[in-house]
Amino acid sequence: KNLGIPFTITLDDIKEVPTHCPILGIEMFNDGQQNPNAPSLDRIIPSLGYIPENVAWISRRANTIKSDATVTEIESLLKWLKENV
DSSP states (O other): OTTSSOBOOOGGGSOOOOSBOTTTOOBOOOOSSOOTTSEEEEESSGGGOBOGGGEEEEEHHHHHGGGTOOHHHHHHHHHHHHHHO
């Protein structure tokens, strides 16, 4: 809401958190810390906001990959985006 983008999701709209990140294939778990494996609710297309058809659970690592990614990680992200966007 602070970004001025739509936020219409409810708890009913959010699917169950998968066991593995659909982008990187790493196991996702929440240990109470902000670790790379923690699940993160991503806006697939950021400008569309948090609307039911534009969110997906991915790992925190995948969600922050843009800042310090390896080529292999970027290729995995690109493959997923091509299949889902």
